[in-house]
Amino acid sequence: MIRTGDQYIAGLEAPREVYVGGERVEDVTKYPAFRRPLDSYARLYDLKHTAEFQDAMTYTENGDRFDLSYLVPTTHDQLRAKGLAYKTFSEASYGCLGRGPESMAALVAGLSVSADWFDQYEKDGGQKVTDYYNHVKDNDLFVTHALGNPQSDRSKPSHQQKNPYLHLRIKEKTSKGLIIRGAKQLATSAPFADEVLVFPNGRQFVPGDEAYCLCFSIPTTSPGLKLLCREPFVKEDNLNVYDQPLSSRYEEIDALLVFDDVLVPWDRVFFHSSKEAANNMRFMTAVASFAGHLSIQRAVVRSGLTVATAMALCDSVKTNVFPNVGEMLGRIAAMHKAAEALLYRAEEDPRVAEDGVYYLNADALTAHGLLFPDFYTAMLETIKRTGAAGLMLTPTSGEFRGEVADFANTYFAGAEGMPGEERVQVAKLAWDLAGGPIGQRLVHYERFYIGEPMFVASFFSRSVGLDDARQLLARLLEEGRKYLDEGFVSL
Numbered sequence: 001m002i003r004t005g006d007q008y009i010a011g012l013e014a015p016r017e018v019y020v021g022g023e024r025v026e027d028v029t030k031y032p033a034f035r036r037p038l039d040s041y042a043r044l045y046d047l048k049h050t051a052e053f054q055d056a057m058t059y060t061e062n063g064d065r066f067d068l069s070y071l072v073p074t075t076h077d078q079l080r081a082k083g084l085a086y087k088t089f090s091e092a093s094y095g096c097l098g099r100g101p102e103s104m105a106a107l108v109a110g111l112s113v114s115a116d117w118f119d120q121y122e123k124d125g126g127q128k129v130t131d132y133y134n135h136v137k138d139n140d141l142f143v144t145h146a147l148g149n150p151q152s153d154r155s156k157p158s159h160q161q162k163n164p165y166l167h168l169r170i171k172e173k174t175s176k177g178l179i180i181r182g183a184k185q186l187a188t189s190a191p192f193a194d195e196v197l198v199f200p201n202g203r204q205f206v207p208g209d210e211a212y213c214l215c216f217s218i219p220t221t222s223p224g225l226k227l228l229c230r231e232p233f234v235k236e237d238n239l240n241v242y243d244q245p246l247s248s249r250y251e252e253i254d255a256l257l258v259f260d261d262v263l264v265p266w267d268r269v270f271f272h273s274s275k276e277a278a279n280n281m282r283f284m285t286a287v288a289s290f291a292g293h294l295s296i297q298r299a300v301v302r303s304g305l306t307v308a309t310a311m312a313l314c315d316s317v318k319t320n321v322f323p324n325v326g327e328m329l330g331r332i333a334a335m336h337k338a339a340e341a342l343l344y345r346a347e348e349d350p351r352v353a354e355d356g357v358y359y360l361n362a363d364a365l366t367a368h369g370l371l372f373p374d375f376y377t378a379m380l381e382t383i384k385r386t387g388a389a390g391l392m393l394t395p396t397s398g399e400f401r402g403e404v405a406d407f408a409n410t411y412f413a414g415a416e417g418m419p420g421e422e423r424v425q426v427a428k429l430a431w432d433l434a435g436g437p438i439g440q441r442l443v444h445y446e447r448f449y450i451g452e453p454m455f456v457a458s459f460f461s462r463s464v465g466l467d468d469a470r471q472l473l474a475r476l477l478e479e480g481r482k483y484l485d486e487g488f489v490s491l
């Protein structure tokens with residue numbers, strides 16, 4: 001099924017332990033700081049019911065309709081259709097919602113593809129994963145995920161932390177399931193989600209860490225689960241969309257999850273206590289590939305918007321006539337096109353597995369994840385350097401409707417008769433992207449959403465496909481070796 005926005009919000013009314021600023025949020029659907037983001041997520045659910053977007057965002061199976069994120073593609077056209085769905089989802093939020101419901105739906109589809117892998121580590125592990133996929137898909141649930149341990153002391157493995165229950169671990173095994181205690185981070189969208197999925201992020205567990213090796217999912221309403229949210233950047237729900245076009249609607253809240261003796265029923269334990277499973281899951285299952293598809297589509301949507309905004313900003317005061325400004329704009333446009341090209345390569349040069357499942361080109365996907373944060377940082381820096389004072393001198397919408405409206409429109413005017421309210425609108429968007437707290441969070445998100453970039457890059461250096469280049473290198477070295485004893489020779 002596909003839920004409507006209202007059905008999604010109604011599901012969140014069930015009691016759960018969400019904390020902001022030390023106080024319990026009694027009803028997440030009514031909390032001012034959550035209301036606008038919640039509306040934005042609800043809109044994504046509603047769009048799946050519209051004539052305009054239904055075909056792009058959903059598919060049918062045995063007479064039922066589902067979010068396309070759940071589809072396991074077995075043709076190239078299906079892989080492309082998923083790409084279009086992610087583009088459509090991303091455009092609906094201007095690429096600002098990285099962890100909307102479709103994001104984890106994609107990841108859970110990746111889990112289901114790898115169901116057999118779980119059988120080697122957990123009795124009926126594969127079946128449990130498949131049942132979970134069907135449960136989430138059939139009920140169109142919103143899942144959040146928390147993979148990392150609290151930062152605490154990164155120089156020590158989990159079992160050597162001062163408090164053995166700081167990192168999430170098994171406290172007890174019972175006939176009903178595992179009792180777990182400790183914390184996991186960082187769960188984006190946790191207060192807006194129905195389920196939390198916990199699995200290892202690829203950091204290597206060492207002997208002694210067995211109790212910390214866990215993969216499971218439970219409802220966010222589970223007794224003992226506490227969601228400790230970071231301070232919201234936008235605390236009220238009355239920001240004007242003219243003034244803060246993105247911040248007013250798209251703040252994804254992040255949370256630390258504390259599991260205070262929480263029961264995970266056996267049917268939701270996908271594996272436990274296995275270092276081998278924990279250390280390999282990220283690399284041996286389809287979760288990263290499936291989730292990555294949405295991520296790179298979203299990144300390209302937002303980078304296009306960001307470059308277009310930078311250009312509009314410069315055009316508004318005609319700084320784009322200067323070659324130095326033109327060069328900066330040209331460079332970030334090239335970065336956007338490079339990101340687009342990697343996305344194209346990922347989708348158009350897929351890998352087809354033995355079971356017929358289509359995967360994105362893994363090298364292009366990882367290259368995108370590793371390069372995009374630097375591209376995006378350069379885009380924001382260009383906005384700041386070219387926008388200069390214009391990014392600060394941005395009055396509110398009130399100035400253009402109040403008693404100084406004429407002055408405001410005259411003196412905030414742009415080039416070629418552009419009224420002040422139009423020029424300021426572009427500058428406000430530019431600042432929301434490049435300077436405001438939401439923009440800063442988004443660039444931080446781009447840096448870290450794939451996991452610690454250092455580990456990803458290091459793994460990439462060992463897995464990247466370079467056969468042609470290596471053969472060329474071998475030929476060149478071979479050629480040179482023939483001349484080892486020759487000294488200088490003319491060819």
Ligand SMILES: Cc1cc2nc3c(=O)[nH]c(=O)nc-3n(C[C@H](O)[C@H](O)[C@H](O)COP(=O)(O)OP(=O)(O)OC[C@H]3O[C@@H](n4cnc5c(N)ncnc54)[C@H](O)[C@@H]3O)c2cc1C
Pocket residue numbers: 099145146147148151154185186187188189201254441444445448449450451452453454
């Ligand atoms: C905005 C945002 C949203 C996020 N959303 C989610 C989410 O929804 N779900 C989720 O699970 N995670 C999420 N994350 C977490 C993200 O996956 C992590 O930030 C990322 O994996 C890096 O881990 P860390 O933050 O714990 O950094 P750390 O591991 O603490 O690293 C900090 C620094 O120390 C270095 N370092 C750490 N350990 C080592 C080591 N062993 N050897 C060498 N250097 C080391 C790192 O290179 C880095 O420079 C989010 C993060 C951000 C910023």
